[in-house]
Amino acid sequence: MPPCTTPNTTELVMIMDVESILHMKEGLGETSYSQNSSLQKKSTEAMKHFIIDSALAAYAFKTPEIFTIADLGCSSGINSLYLAEEIIKAIHERSRQLERLAPEFLVFLNDLPTNDFNAMFLSFPEFNMKFKAGIELQGGSAPSVYLAGIPGSFYSRLFPGNSLDFIYSCYSLHWLSQVPLGLLDSDCKPINKGNMYISNTSPPAVSLAYFKQFQKDFSLFLKSRSVELHFEGRIVILMLGRRTEDHSDKCTTVLWELLDQSLEIMVSQEIIDEEKVDAYNVPFYAPSAKEIKDEVHREGSFVIDCIQAYELSTSTGDPKEDARIISMAIRAIQESMISHHFGEAIIDTLFQIYSGLLSEFMVKEEIKSSHLLVILRKSC
Template identity: 45%
Template sequence: MDVEKIFHMTGGDGETSYSKNSTLQKKASDKVKFVTLEIIEQVYLMTAPKSLGIADLGCSSGPNTLSNVREIVHTIEGICQPAPPPEFRVYLNDLPTNDFNAIFQALPDFYTDLKNKRSQPPILYIAGYPGTFYGRLFPDNCLHFIYSSYSLHWLSRVPPGLYDDKCRSINKGSLYISKSSPPQVPKAYSKQFQEDFSLFLNSRSKELVSGGGMVLILLGREGPNHMDRGNSFFWEILSRSLASLVNKGDVEKEKLDSYDVHFYAPSKEELEYLIRKEGSLKLDRLEMFEIEKDVCDDGTSYGTRVAMTVRAIQESMLGHHFGDAILDDLFEIYGKMVDEEMAKEDICPMTFIVVLRKI
């Protein structure tokens, strides 16, 4: 399965779109927004550029994307007053399958909003920049600040170590690392993450100017156990949901046995080790946090909201492999299973914020 050609958040603004179902990601970025804005402020004061280069890697589409740009512009404008701010060069990056059109269609209103609130609007250039961030994207020394939220836990590919010499999955019945997975499975996932993350760091270090900074927000796990009751447990529930459709005869068992996700939740120790080993960037901050599980005003259960979020993220991959016809039933079952598990014991998906600098 060619991840780069298939994987994307669900576009548009329909009921299953990422635009309508990315509030959990927004809550995470908002929780650590003060860190993001503090770093962009420090980078600007240290480098004092006339043209400020910013990249959002894995930008997706929907309101979160331009919200981040607006906050950064406001912050830099506040530092510069009464002098005019620098010009802003903003590169919005994601895979070519991303719904860039939705972003472009939102730009006229975004620019109008900036102009209406200022006597002298900022000089702002925004461009879509399709391509995988596992490798070079930009020229040397052209960026001052890089931001990536909820993207780096997605691997460049399904780890090849999950397959035997006849290209059959060794992780039958599971989408990710589970208690039934053979020892080669966590090793394969860890190896792929090491390769991808190291390549990401090396590529970004060449693209950042000296004094440039980077803020990364990604899912992870607490401690060495891959099968914690956090992010990996949500994949366990999705495996069970698909298994229930197998039992009903709606999904072939062979289809389930041959499906593996391109996801990895690293530990704090893994991140620290890989950053030190790659060596091109200085680690300033690495913290773990959890998003509070608030009550939805319309009475929607937590499980339903998680199901809609996961669907907006995984619909492209699941639809390609299993067919779109199963998706409604699959995520109805999934939402109910999440609620049932939450009634027994809390599920605690953890998120990291990582701050890196180029010396």
């Protein structure tokens, strides 16, 4: 039998269509990302001072008349304009302290074309009104803020050369451009059976396939941004990552493994087919700090000003409520891809099972998520 060089139909669909399939749950309803992104907001708030300080440093280098900001992977909902507002306020205040005229601000909001940009644009007039009123209450004159949506993958060029002062990306860069190749054996059968991501039962070839895809994607990200960013401009990245070099680090894999178990229960109940489960893999990768460092050094355009791993607890003290919050968050993120692969009919049942498994787990053990903060400065 010749080696399997062509992915089966299911894997081909997942590889080819990630850009058009992957998006956070749109709208403002109960299951929307807008209503279920409090965990991301919690982490962003914890790291906000790093982001603002980096933006201030980028501004101080050239004090431009127009300060350009790009949010890569902006999604929609309560978090979309939060950091942009905080950055603008901080730079406006720094300008006032230096007795300089505050710059105008151009904010680019980027995500994949299927993102709910409409919800974001509809919220902008209210955002702008409240923002200006807040500054004017303090006796200042509010700067002009211009907003633009930029649909497209950040694993390619998005902006003209030397057009950006500051870039931030929160909880987007752990999503790959595609499901990795190399997840099939020589007979074209899935090698990661029962797992949608890397687990401690995955063969080594699975970890290698995911790692290679991360290397390719992150290299493209850095090369693209190095062209678009001004000299001494900054990039701040918040993303899910690993504390260790072990790809099956529990902080990274536990939520995926519980979702795997939920699907296994549905197989046992004959709601879905086992083959369909075995063929489902997510385009996700949580890198280690070392893996990030290696790719930055290899690309060569950036200096690492800061890179640190940190953990966040998801606990509120009520395991049942914690399970509900996490389950709804994972649903808002994964629903588009799960619906595409398995059909919409399974979604409610799947996440009822998932919430129950989460609750059982969290009675016994607290779930902590592992995160990376990366601050890069363009050096050439």
